[in-house]
Amino acid sequence: xxxGQPRTREQRRAxxxxxxxxxxxxxxxxxxxxxxxxxxSSYLVPLSLAWLGERVVLxxxxxxxxxxxxxSARRARLGLxxxxxxxxxxxxxxxxxxxxxxxxxxxxxxxxxxDWDPRESDGQMRFLVLRPQRIQAWREADELPGRTLMxxxxxxx
Amino acid sequence: xxxGQPRTREQRRAxxxxxxxxxxxxxxxxxxxxxxxxxxSSYLVPLSLAWLGERVVLxxxxxxxxxxxxxSARRARLGLxxxxxxxxxxxxxxxxxxxxxxxxxxxxxxxxxxDWDPRESDGQMRFLVLRPQRIQAWREADELPGRTLMxxxxxxx
Numbered sequence: 051x052x053x054g055q056p057r058t059r060e061q062r063r064a065x066x067x068x069x070x071x072x073x074x075x076x077x078x079x080x081x082x083x084x085x086x087x088x089x090x091s092s093y094l095v096p097l098s099l100a101w102l103g104e105r106v107v108l109x110x111x112x113x114x115x116x117x118x119x120x121x122s123a124r125r126a127r128l129g130l131x132x133x134x135x136x137x138x139x140x141x142x143x144x145x146x147x148x149x150x151x152x153x154x155x156x157x158x159x160x161x162x163x164x165d166w167d168p169r170e171s172d173g174q175m176r177f178l179v180l181r182p183q184r185i186q187a188w189r190e191a192d193e194l195p196g197r198t199l200m201x202x203x204x205x206x207x
Numbered sequence: 208x209x210x211g212q213p214r215t216r217e218q219r220r221a222x223x224x225x226x227x228x229x230x231x232x233x234x235x236x237x238x239x240x241x242x243x244x245x246x247x248s249s250y251l252v253p254l255s256l257a258w259l260g261e262r263v264v265l266x267x268x269x270x271x272x273x274x275x276x277x278x279s280a281r282r283a284r285l286g287l288x289x290x291x292x293x294x295x296x297x298x299x300x301x302x303x304x305x306x307x308x309x310x311x312x313x314x315x316x317x318x319x320x321x322d323w324d325p326r327e328s329d330g331q332m333r334f335l336v337l338r339p340q341r342i343q344a345w346r347e348a349d350e351l352p353g354r355t356l357m358x359x360x361x362x363x364x
Binding site: 076077078080081082083084089090091092093094095096119122123125126127128129131132133134136138 | 233234235237238239240241246247248249250251252253276279280282283284285286288289290291293295
């Protein structure tokens with residue numbers, strides 16, 4: 051599946067930003083919590099995202115496993131696919147907003163990129179604003195070297 | 208993206224099995240562990256899989272975060288995509304094999320379906336045999352009802 055050379059860091063960053071900014075982009079959201087017995091338990095679900103001001107914005111129901119885990123652990127690991135052209139993001143929770151609290155431009159930005167508007171939802175929704183700390187991008191094994199594009203919240207140049 | 212009616216359970220099961228059996232199929236593997244501070248931490252990575260005897264078989268390096276988390280927590284949550292045609296699997300760890308221990312038919316079955324053979328790897332590889340406990344499949348919101356195809360390790364009929 052490789053077509054020649056591994057991409058440069060600049061190309062990977064441009065490709066990653068294109069994926070994050072794409073209309074109706076979805077992301078795999080992996081979170082961790084504790085089960086009833088207190089053991090670490092992983093959760094995974096695909097969600098629509100928006101990429102606003104270098105933040106990943108998700109919207110989901112307040113009582114969902116994903117929302118509860120992110121609010122508790124203050125972080126998540128995100129994967130954009132397909133599986134052989136991935137962008138992996140480790141992100142920290144920066145803000146949580148209810149529908150009453152969400153800034154209008156953030157909600158509008160989310161609705162514009164995602165293909166739905168959480169403000170029209172019946173449920174108790176939360177907007178989760180996640181700040182990337184590490185971003186990696188690779189296609190195949192030949193792209194594992196040089197896969198880290200952002201470290202400690204800063205793009206590597 | 209919906210094209211008419213939600214799929215029947217039978218159709219979803221057939222589609223899920225086709226995804227699991229596809230040559231060079233990849234799966235998103237979400238695992239949980241504890242970070243240096245003892246806090247729950249999620250990990251996520253795409254891996255090749257094989258579907259052998261109603262088990263998901265993964266192969267990865269013994270010292271990878273995924274292998275360590277699965278061996279410690281004895282479970283994982285798996286997602287096959289794309290994000291709008293997903294199969295979600297909660298699975299328990301049934302067996303771990305090193306290259307010295309792995310049954311030949313399992314290693315051959317893995318190599319046949321995946322597009323690589325862990326036995327040719329330099330690293331300390333582990334085969335992880337995961338037994339699905341719950342399998343769910345949906346495309347869009349209209350398929351959320353009826354998404355559970357397997358519960359407590361048994362296909363729902």
